[in-house]
Amino acid sequence: MPIHLIWGDDYEASNREIQEIIGRVIDPVWKSFNYSQIDGNDPKQNFRALEEVQSAPLGNGGRIVLVRRSPFCNVCSIELANKLEQAIKLIPDNTHLILNNSNKPDKRLKTTKLIQKNIESNPLSKEKSFNLPLPWDINGQRKLVNNIANKLNLKMDNETIDLLVESIGNDSSLINTELQKLTLLAEANNKILNKEESTKITQELVKQSTQNQSTNALEIAGILIKGEKCIALNKIKSLLENGEPALRVIATLTGQARGWLWVHLLDSQQKLDIKEIAKLAGIANPKRIFVIRKQIHGQSFEALLELMKKLLKIEASIKSGTNPIDSFKDNLLTESKILTNN
Structure with a gap:
């Protein structure tokens, strides 16, 4: 039994x-x-x-x-x-x-x-x-990517795993789909015939596959932080109409917002060098801290937190079956303290 x-x-x-x-x-x-x-x-x-x-x-x-x-x-x-x-x-x-x-x-x-x-x-x-790691649990997301890669008999170094985490976030379905696509790319590039051997996924391959999608979503994040919600929504709509998965878009936006929050919080709490901030914030490349500081200059912690809440609500709404563009509209256009200057 x-x-x-x-x-x-x-x-x-x-x-x-x-x-x-x-x-x-x-x-x-x-x-x-x-x-x-x-x-x-x-x-x-x-x-x-x-x-x-x-x-x-x-x-x-x-x-x-x-x-x-x-x-x-x-x-x-x-x-x-x-x-x-x-x-x-x-x-x-x-x-x-x-x-x-x-x-x-x-x-x-x-x-x-x-x-x-x-x-x-x-x-x-x-x-x-089988629980998904929380959006701010970087180590949990790394473990999720690594576990799926092991099941697909793939080899990746830590830097490649971090790149996938930054590009996709904690969506297990998207990670699985992306890794299967990367497997086909790797096999085509290397003409792998022995299926028993582990396929190696490189940083260059991940960048080749995700660069365009991530760049567009990151551009939208930059627009959101300026408070230009209608422009951001038009770009989101264009991405979705061109076949970009809604959960990939929201994963990139959430990852960006999480980085803003951590850097703002750590900068306001104590004097740390960029390597320490990057480590605590789960950001693989410390040089990104300089970029993030410029992006969040003049923004309040409360406004950034409000944006993060909205993005998490959008993710939950999409996963519950709501039309993606409606989820973005319903949450981003509601009045709140979103992204007001100090």
């Missing part, structure tokens, strides 16, 4: 883990009979999931019941909890229940304790969490 508890806000990584389980457990020939995906927001479907996991697979391979937005470890009714307690004893050894939710399991719930007891006692059961 294997149970897989997969949670966290990194949807891309969670989906990769789920697909790996599916590929390992299910015989492709029998997938239409042995794979079910359930919407956990529908109470009736949750009860159906618990009925289905009690069935043995047909033909070869195993069976999987996947519950997206699973309520079992977060908000679970008494009736559903009682049904889980009955069903968990009847799940066949070759039928797998995957419970997926973006939220952390509530350890106080009876159902969570029951599931975790199963995970501890069954070597085939697993709990895995």
